[in-house]
Amino acid sequence: MKRHRNSLSAKLTFYILIVTSLVFVGSFCYFYSEAKRAETEEVFSHANDDIQHTSRSIELVLNQIECTVLNAVTLFNGELSKPEFHFDVLEAMVISHPSVWGASIAFEPYYYPQYGKYYFPYVCHDADTLAKNCFTDSTYNYHTMDWYRNTIALDQDNWCEPYFDQGAGNQLMTTYCYPLKDEFNVIFAVVTADLRLAEITYWVESLKPVHSSYSFMISKEGFYLSHPKGERIMVENIFENNKEIPDGVARDMLMGKNGAQYFNDNDIPSYIFYAPIPAAGWSIGSIVTHDEIFEGLNKMSVKVIYGALLGILVLILVLLMVIRKTLVPLAFFSRSAKFIATGNFEVKLPVIASNDELGELSRAFVYMQTSLKAHLAEVEKVTTVRQQIVSELQIARSIQLGMVPHQFPPFPDRDDLDLYAIIQPAKEVGGDLYDYFIHDNCLYFIIGDVAGKGVPAALMMAVTRMLFRSSSSLCGADSRKIVESMNHSYFESNEENIFVTLFVGILDLSSGVLDFCNAGHNPPIHIDKGVPIILDTLVNIPLGVFDDYTYASSSCIIETGDMLLLYTDGVTEARDIGRNFYGEVKLIRELSQLIYTTPRDVVDTLVDSVAEFEAGGISHDDKTLMAIKRNLLSLTCTLRNEMESLTEAIETIKSLQQHWNMASIEVMNLRLATEEALVNIISYAYLPGESGVIELIIKREDENVVIEISDQGIAFDPTLWEAVDLSVSIEERKTGGMGIHLLKSLMDEVTYTRRDKYNCLTLKKKITWK
């Protein structure tokens, strides 16, 4: 199967994939945003819980230590008079709470005068035992220490700022200080309990809401008490590096607020959760990176996307396979359609029994195939019949055209008559006719037009022509009788009442008398001495109208050199694109240019003229043209012996060019010879003042033109005239005699005879006829 880039299966797959992908993307976006929200809530709540828990745990330790100190304070107040008892209390303090590293009581100077200015008993862990010390000298001037002074200054119990205790192995310590006051509310001693911060920073360090998060703790001064980077502890302040903790958060933490905030921890998007430890004024913070929060979600999303892509890939393959398989019949159909288009109706069509669209298509194809087969068979049948009719009509046409005489020239043995005719049927066959024959030196001719066109008209045309022949032989040289006889006969064989217009003429070829009868036909045109005029005919009704109609005939003379043009109305009623008729006026105008030409030239020229006129239109009617010419065989002129007569002779000779279709140079030579002969006669044959007659006869004899000139003047034989000597010099040349010299030179033969009183000069010239 040829795969098209825009195949239906590709298109369907594409659209399904688009929709599926859109649904997936939409669902994924919704799922992701919801999951993110839930994850955020989860992490926030978890982190919050964690930090609150840690905060409370630390607070609890501090509170326990505070309680321990308070219990000790009560004991101290009861036993002030017994300084030796102090160590017992301090020892009890250290033991009572595992987180208490050391405990002390520091007295104001000289509280116990027996001990001097300094009295400061101190108990602390030392390896596995407890170390008891009492500073009574200035080696440890505790009065100047911050914790002591601050407590005096604050006048209340407090957790002092943590510090590194050199004595206890440089551990980070903080001390709870509680002032003891007398009845005057004056501080006389400060009870302390030391707490190793390591005891509580452990909780901070282990505060990890998520895997990569870290936590820290700051003092109320803002110094780090716990931090993953140990070097920062007690050295760096939370405000120092605002790339890590924003100032707002630092302030909130110092102010002992709870909270959570999004920020950039060294350009890593993160959240900070923070909670205070109110007892000590500290605060703990826990940092969770944004990515860490959504790490699981993102990993899952990637898996979902990969899964979806895989799913889409599988979907593509499945769709392509399924759709292709479904559409395979379509390819078969398209191939079948191509075969059917090339005329192969037997091509096997895929059978699809299903009730879906393809099944529908399959049934439509089968229907189309059978319908086309049937239709084409029908068309073939009709075409065969039509071709048969056409070829029969072609045969009919040649039969019909062969029915009328069509050998031209029609009478090769007669040089006094020339005739040419043509029929142009509008359809294969037509109703126009012409016919002619010579009987008893008379030319019988007919031109006719059967009403209608096509086969019926053609049949009646054949009948009409047959009737003309038979009627002519019955009725003799009488056109009226012929027409009436034809009319009678016509009624015997005209069931369809078809009428015919016709013109019958009988031309006496010796006298030129034309007897004619016009039965409703277009009157012919008579070219009378070069002037085309419409022949004046008596109007009769066409044949086939009334059986007993009496037709009238007329007659006229057709001179030699005259022509008669007969035509049917198809000629004059030819129309141009503008629906204008060709008309008689145009016909006569065309003819006036053709007066001396041969019948064939006249007919051919008119046919061309009509065709040109009709160009672009349709030929509606049969056209028939017939031209009959009485050939001019000789010309005669009777002249007086005057120079003026010469003009008439010249015109006569000039007319030969048209009459006999001669070359102008030949006519010129004849003219010159004749003129020289006539001038000689006019000038010398008669005495001055004597009037005489000169006869001029010009005739064709075979290939020659013969000119006979006769006069009754003085006998003179020009053939005996001395030839002009062309060799002499000009001065000796005679000016006369040149005419006879030319005459002899131009003609083939010049003969002279004297008959009775007549000089007879005969000029003969061989002509190359066209």
Place this chain on the structure above:
Amino acid sequence: MEVTVINEQNQTIAKISGEIDSTNVTEFEALLAPAIISQTGSLVLDCAEMSYISSAVLRVFLLLEKQSRAANRELIFKHVTPEILTLFKMTGFDSIFTLE
């Protein structure tokens, strides 16, 4: 028949057109006269349009040639058509006349 005479420097041109025969040869001579009488320089007969002449015209041409020679005037026939030239040859005039 028409004759048009044009006088130019050192020459006179006579343009002859049409047919000249015995009936109008006298008229032709009259029309040609202005080109001959009281003119000097050469005489050119432009025969391009001259379609027919008879022996009467040949006679006129011969006399004109004689006259011109006597007057020591050049006579030139120009543009003689082949038909007329045939007549000149028949009468031997082609060797007498100056043809161009």
